[in-house]
Amino acid sequence: MVGLATVFGAGGGTSSYREVEDTDVIVLWGSNARVAHPIFFHRVLRGIRNGAKLFVVDPRRTDSARWADRWLGLHVGADIALAHAIGREIIAAGLYNRAFVEGSTTGFDEYRAAVEPWTLEHAEVVTGVPADAIRELAHAFARADRAQMCWTLGITEHHNGVDNVLSLINLNLLCGQVGRYGAGIQPLRGQNNVQGGGDMGAIPNKMSGFQDILDAEVRHKFGTAWNCTIQPHYGKHLTQMFEAMERKEMRALYVIGENPAQSEADSAHAIHILEGLEHMVVQDIFLTKTAELADVVLPASAAWCETEGTVTNSERRVQRVRKAIEAPAGSRDDAAIIIELAHRMGHTEWQYPTAESIWDELRSLSPMHHGMSYARLEALDGIQWPCPSNDTLEPSYLHGRLWAENPADRGRLAPFSAVSWAGPVDLITDEFPIRLTTGRRLDSYNTGVQSGAISSPLREGETLDMNPDDAMRIGIGNDEVVRITSRRGSIEAPVRYDSHLRPGLAFMTFHFPDEIDVNVLTIEANDPKSGTAEFKASAIRVEKLNAPVPVAGE
Amino acid sequence: MTSIYETPVGLPRRAVSIQINGEEVKVSEGATILDACKAHGTDVPTLCYGDTLDPVNACRVCVVEVEGNRVLVPSCSRKVEPGMVINTDNERTRHSRKMVLELLGSSVDLSAAPMVAGWNDQYQADPTRFGESKTVKQSVKIDNDLYVRDYSRCILCYKCVDACGEQWQNSFAISVAGRGFNAHISTEFDVELPDSACVYCGNCVEVCPTGALMFKTEHDMRVADTWDESAQQQTTTICPYCGVGCSLTLHTQDNTIVKVTSPHESAVGSGNLCIKGRFGFQHVQTLKHN
Numbered sequence: 005m006v007g008l009a010t011v012f013g014a015g016g017g018t019s020s021y022r023e024v025e026d027t028d029v030i031v032l033w034g035s036n037a038r039v040a041h042p043i044f045f046h047r048v049l050r051g052i053r054n055g056a057k058l059f060v061v062d063p064r065r066t067d068s069a070r071w072a073d074r075w076l077g078l079h080v081g082a083d084i085a086l087a088h089a090i091g092r093e094i095i096a097a098g099l100y101n102r103a104f105v106e107g108s109t110t111g112f113d114e115y116r117a118a119v120e121p122w123t124l125e126h127a128e129v130v131t132g133v134p135a136d137a138i139r140e141l142a143h144a145f146a147r148a149d150r151a152q153m154c155w156t157l158g159i160t161e162h163h164n165g166v167d168n169v170l171s172l173i174n175l176n177l178l179c180g181q182v183g184r185y186g187a188g189i190q191p192l193r194g195q196n197n198v199q200g201g202g203d204m205g206a207i208p209n210k211m212s213g214f215q216d217i218l219d220a221e222v223r224h225k226f227g228t229a230w231n232c233t234i235q236p237h238y239g240k241h242l243t244q245m246f247e248a249m250e251r252k253e254m255r256a257l258y259v260i261g262e263n264p265a266q267s268e269a270d271s272a273h274a275i276h277i278l279e280g281l282e283h284m285v286v287q288d289i290f291l292t293k294t295a296e297l298a299d300v301v302l303p304a305s306a307a308w309c310e311t312e313g314t315v316t317n318s319e320r321r322v323q324r325v326r327k328a329i330e331a332p333a334g335s336r337d338d339a340a341i342i343i344e345l346a347h348r349m350g351h352t353e354w355q356y357p358t359a360e361s362i363w364d365e366l367r368s369l370s371p372m373h374h375g376m377s378y379a380r381l382e383a384l385d386g387i388q389w390p391c392p393s394n395d396t397l398e399p400s401y402l403h404g405r406l407w408a409e410n411p412a413d414r415g416r417l418a419p420f421s422a423v424s425w426a427g428p429v430d431l432i433t434d435e436f437p438i439r440l441t442t443g444r445r446l447d448s449y450n451t452g453v454q455s456g457a458i459s460s461p462l463r464e465g466e467t468l469d470m471n472p473d474d475a476m477r478i479g480i481g482n483d484e485v486v487r488i489t490s491r492r493g494s495i496e497a498p499v500r501y502d503s504h505l506r507p508g509l510a511f512m513t514f515h516f517p518d519e520i521d522v523n524v525l526t527i528e529a530n531d532p533k534s535g536t537a538e539f540k541a542s543a544i545r546v547e548k549l550n551a552p553v554p555v556a557g558e
Numbered sequence: 559m560t561s562i563y564e565t566p567v568g569l570p571r572r573a574v575s576i577q578i579n580g581e582e583v584k585v586s587e588g589a590t591i592l593d594a595c596k597a598h599g600t601d602v603p604t605l606c607y608g609d610t611l612d613p614v615n616a617c618r619v620c621v622v623e624v625e626g627n628r629v630l631v632p633s634c635s636r637k638v639e640p641g642m643v644i645n646t647d648n649e650r651t652r653h654s655r656k657m658v659l660e661l662l663g664s665s666v667d668l669s670a671a672p673m674v675a676g677w678n679d680q681y682q683a684d685p686t687r688f689g690e691s692k693t694v695k696q697s698v699k700i701d702n703d704l705y706v707r708d709y710s711r712c713i714l715c716y717k718c719v720d721a722c723g724e725q726w727q728n729s730f731a732i733s734v735a736g737r738g739f740n741a742h743i744s745t746e747f748d749v750e751l752p753d754s755a756c757v758y759c760g761n762c763v764e765v766c767p768t769g770a771l772m773f774k775t776e777h778d779m780r781v782a783d784t785w786d787e788s789a790q791q792q793t794t795t796i797c798p799y800c801g802v803g804c805s806l807t808l809h810t811q812d813n814t815i816v817k818v819t820s821p822h823e824s825a826v827g828s829g830n831l832c833i834k835g836r837f838g839f840q841h842v843q844t845l846k847h848n
Contacts, residue, residue: 021825021826022825041800042757043835046726046728046827049728053724166831190800193800195800196800306842308798309793309795309815309842315803317796317801317803318801319803321803321825326793326795327793328795328815329808329814330813340685384825385805385821385825386803386825446833447834454799454841455838455841457840458833459703460704460837460839461702461751461752462757462758462831
């Protein structure tokens with residue numbers, strides 16, 4: 005979201021799902037959509053049947069990669085190196101869209117200089133992807149009439165996740181693959197309403213509708229509407245909050261619908277910090293591990309089926325959520341709880357007539373949501389932002405302005421980002437020789453608090469998926485329980501042979517933290533811009549359980 | 559097919575004039591007779607037609623008369639042509655529908671197919687005319703906790719195979735096995751679902767017109783005689799899992815979710831879900847059941 009906002013001013017994907025059916029080249033980069041976003045992948049499959057070429061860039065040969073024309077199995081964290089090599093090849097072959105680059109972008113010369121060292125041969129060494137495969141993707145992407153660049157957490161969950169995103173957007177800018185029907189960028193959000201949370205202003209630097217908090221006019225507008233003073237500086241994102249808690253600057257925490265005790269990287273460290281708080285309030289539909297640490301727990305109703313409201317999906321579509329069942333006795337709607345708290349703090353003027361009235365207040369303050377009345381959301385099966393008008397709809401893709409004939413109509417030009425490559429923080433050494441990456445399985449979700457109740461015949465529990473040769477070399481059998489150690493901690497889990505993993509690569513989920521807490525292993529190396537941790541790249545050692553335990557100091 | 563698949567860059571379509579039951583009707587070129595009848599407000603019964611699937615022409619319930627054609631034509635797949643004269647409700651089509659309903663009703667159990675009882679009345683069809691016993695009697699296959707397969711209700715319309723296969727899910731867990739009277743829907747080597755390629759998206763359940771594929775919750779409630787559609791509500795909301803944002807229609811009875819479907823006209827999923835959206839609602843019910 006940060007990367008897209010940097011380049012285009014709006015933190016949303018530029019295309020819509022349907023456009024992936026009407027495109028010529030689809031790149032799934034760090035995304036196993038077949039498993040993590042199955043219904044989006046239906047659209048990809050229809051695109052393939054309509055003749056599109058699919059390239060999957062992923063360290064693992066995933067279920068998605070099985071449908072690809074080419075799978076580019078790169079080393080974990082080598083994304084920028086690969087993207088730069090693709091960019092350099094496109095420039096060197098004269099395939100970039102000169103008219104678009106000259107007329108609608110800025111910073112091309114710096115970008116060209118940044119990618120210059122990344123020859124195909126150099127990139128092959130750093131990324132592990134054969135030069136021919138890189139060239140093939142570069143040429144296909146550049147020559148396509150319309151191409152789609154899609155990514156997920158494989159790109160963002162790195163210490164330099166924002167730079168990863170920027171390096172991919174560069175390729176779309178280079179080839180003019182943005183701002184047209186079928187040509188664009190689709191970041192697939194990992195969680196329901198991640199998009200909506202940011203759009204509504206639940207990020208530390210923006211008010212609702214991506215209006216920057218440093219803009220005095222914006223502060224004045226919201227301050228007047230709410231009869232308060234809005235702070236003229238950015239707040240803290242999650243990582244900065246944990247740092248402030250560690251320094252004891254932040255001493256109280258109010259957690260709504262999040263389970264940081266299990267979802268944060270290096271969870272032992274995270275729990276230690278949470279335990280050091282003077283006061284913690286947790287508002288959730290479950291008594292999560294985080295809630296167990298709290299001073300006060302506020303039972304909330306399940307937003308998606310016990311309350312009214314809206315969410316926003318990965319294609320910027322605002323959708324109505326409706327109440328289907330009564331919430332358990334004693335639990336309340338999130339908004340009702342917040343307003344009760346305001347009343348206790350003396351703000352008795354806060355009222356909560358309906359979810360629609362809150363939404364209408366948002367519409368009065370956020371121009372890009374202005375045209376989305378509940379009646380229109382109902383009639384149109386949701387509406388994609390921006391929707392400033394009460395009568396008309398905008399195209400399904402963003403930034404068509406960049407193609408305006410008159411340069412004055414193109415608005416702010418899209419800047420290239422001359423980012424540099426930096427490999428994962430957690431280094432592979434003789435002591436920690438295996439690269440562990442994490443992800444999802446089809447029938448499970450995050451820390452499992454919701455999906456754990458599905459009686460799924462597919463579920464096998466947590467395993468350490470390893471390349472069979474790697475496992476056999478150290479004498480580990482399939483299903484054998486092993487000790488897995490990183491620089492943060494150590495856990496035990498059964499091994500599963502997976503020939504789709506390249507040598508040196510291992511995979512785990514984080515769906516079963518109560519049994520096997522994988523985030524004991526992951527590294528709290530965070531992106532300075534987005535605050536996202538490097539869940540995708542840890543260095544581990546795998547040992548047989550009966551191996552002698554090394555004694556400290558020896 | 560329906561308009562939701564039109565690409566925004568599609569070619570303009572001419573209007574075609576046809577006659578339905580004596581009335582002049584204008585419809586877009588490329589529409590089917592069924593599309594035209596729906597737009598005109600003429601009711602044509604369908605079983606194997608799926609609004610998100612290619613027509614399979616299996617059940618013959620939707621046949622209509624096109625003047626100048628030797629045989630009745632399936633309205634779900636036949637495209638309109640200029641000047642077509644269509645009769646959907648004359649003696650010949652009514653007689654055909656009566657026969658088709660009687661043949662289907664004598665071979666399989668249509669009691670869970672929502673509209674069939676009404677059609678039997680409307681066309682004076684007597685499903686017992688060809689003998690009381692069902693030719694396909696078999697027990698319900700219950701091999702997982704999510705959905706059951708009752709092939710004594712199956713009319714072999716292939717919609718489940720198409721939804722599981724290349725038209726949507728591309729899992730290819732089921733196909734048609736056997737030939738002629740032995741034709742049936744089967745997993746590979748007839749293994750149980752947990753040993754098959756099934757990923758429990760339930761997109762086959764979504765399109766099944768006769769209840770041969772059914773949520774286990776619905777099956778259990780029907781067995782216990784507590785399934786009561788007149789006491790159920792349907793509420794459409796959004797899936798709480800990944801960021802794709804599929805629409806879920808929650809079927810509730812006594813404040814409990816008993817089944818999940820998805821609106822076929824949804825721009826996001828066209829009626830399709832994954833295992834989490836389709837069956838991932840237990841976490842809001844555990845409290846009530848404990």
